[in-house]
Amino acid sequence: MVTIKDVAKLADVSIATVSRVVNGYAHVRPEVRDAVNKAIDTLGYRRNGLASSFRTQQSNIVGVLLRQQRTPFSSALAYAIETTMFDQGYRVLLCSTNGDAEREEAYLETMLDMRVQGVIIRPSGTTSRTTKQVNLLRERGISVAFVDMKPKIPAISSVVCDNFSGGYQGMRHLIELGHRKIGVVAGGVAQKGGSQDVGSERVRGIRQAAQDLATDVEIIFSQPFETASFDVGREAGAAMITGNPSLTAIFGTTDMLAIGVMHAAHALGLDLPRDLSILGYDGVLESAVTFPTLSTIAQPIHEMGQIAAMTLIGHMREASNSPRQVVLENTLIQRASTIPLEN
Amino acid sequence: MVTIKDVAKLADVSIATVSRVVNGYAHVRPEVRDAVNKAIDTLGYRRNGLASSFRTQQSNIVGVLLRQQRTPFSSALAYAIETTMFDQGYRVLLCSTNGDAEREEAYLETMLDMRVQGVIIRPSGTTSRTTKQVNLLRERGISVAFVDMKPKIPAISSVVCDNFSGGYQGMRHLIELGHRKIGVVAGGVAQKGGSQDVGSERVRGIRQAAQDLATDVEIIFSQPFETASFDVGREAGAAMITGNPSLTAIFGTTDMLAIGVMHAAHALGLDLPRDLSILGYDGVLESAVTFPTLSTIAQPIHEMGQIAAMTLIGHMREASNSPRQVVLENTLIQRASTIPLEN
């Protein structure tokens, strides 16, 4: 393996000069620079990143810890973060833990080991473990940012969507369409009672909208599910529809949930959207391909990832940057699954 | 930051001994070992991974280069690779390039810089660039494995599905159901004429099955699309259905394509699956949530990722391992979208 020394020898300069050329520093005579570059080309020299990372104690790597289950949302978010980081010269160590404590532990060690410059965490609902992890990271001077969940410790930057407002908007949409008897299949709700999780927030928004906007609205809630999968949606949807035949709309607090409900409705022979309006939440790819296409409260997933990445980078580059809490708005995408109530 | 020296001083041993303890080598007296461990705990010492990676020139990181567009398939594959690698003690540098040459270049440099131990590549159809990249990697002694595409260079291990057989199976399924006039919306076909790409293979299988299994089958092919998205499927599906009203089945060579076709059919007022059977290919999550649920030729995505990872690890640990070409079978998942032809 050809090292800086070989280049120095061939170009007849010192290794310091080669290093300066490689790193693009000023104060190198053009002839010398050219000679060095020629030597580099001749030998096919390539800086040993392990050595330079070691020397500078900078890895240019950031960890992305995705605790929640692998979902379309997660992967879209990861992708947004990765590309943004890439453009800023950072590389991403992706850590999908599925909430497995052991795996988290190991990943955290890797990150510490690699001296990652920063970490973006999408925490799951339960945060006791998270807090400990975050403290460990910050003790070592590693910047941390949260995405999709507000931290309990306010000293940490975060980027979240306003799930309360999103729930509110969704409910308003349904009410404005004339629906008065509305089912809500709620998922993504932390079981430990932490009320900051996205699911609970959405439900809060839904409640508030019902209270604000119409006196005659009746909401039927499913039990609050922790997981928000297609299967959960299908089962809860089936139960809800058969148990409450007079429902005219169902709001799933997740697209996958809503899609599950849609299937249940189909299976029960309902004609969608005529017999039942269905509204989702997330705006993931899948919501665009259902039949009928799913109206949904869309999250700006890409923007979330982007802003989270840029925020973290801000902290990494300037440790004194004060933390900031970014809240993004969700927006209703009206597609075919929600229609006005026929009287 | 506390280093091995601090530990050595506190435990009153040499740094060599500390290193031995940290790395779990034999030949350390139990008392000494305990003393060192105590010192480590007291000081909160943690090995500097950058330093040890540098010293050993081993990063324990593998690159995963996903060239093709971000799709459910891609992310499922990435996840499978990541978890397998994790279990084997490796970490993954995820490189989504979307086929952007500049991005690929930069990622490749990062990988070389970081001295990744190996790289898994899912190449896109066009392989001229790939070949150059692979050579560059191998020159530096970095193991390479392909996933989802056979390499032109046979010296490289690969894991692929038998797309020919998959196409064949799909066609057989439709023929056995009695369909004789079948549309094929073909995507994922490399434009450069390389016939080894998955799309072309599937089409070959389809052709062969038609030839083998029935004399009276008529196939209407769409143009071969490079992308295999929902939108492409919808448009091609609409054109195909309106242009050939007597079709009784359509085979999309990708789930997203088939889902697009399904939408087109819905939009044209067809009653699915009665009026038209639709078959997909991939077995991604989305195929299970359509209405009607999509019959599909499922790829063992997780297994592919897993085997690719293990194969690469094999090469990394034992450079003399001879390359192997693994071919996995696709299997038909019959759901609701394909039904026997009513006479």
Next chain:
DNA sequence: CGCTATCTTGTAAACGTTTTCAATACAAGA
């Protein structure tokens, strides 16, 4: 021409670890 400021370059010292080599201690066998 001499002085000073600025450019350019090289020397050498880190960075924190792993690992080779040699030295010591100790136990077992003769």
Next chain:
DNA sequence: TCTTGTATTGAAAACGTTTACAAGATAGCG
């Protein structure tokens, strides 16, 4: 007791870079 082999340990040399410091060269200025 002497020898020999083995277990345990430490000293010191890497690994390839970056960078502080110093020194020499050059240019600008009076």
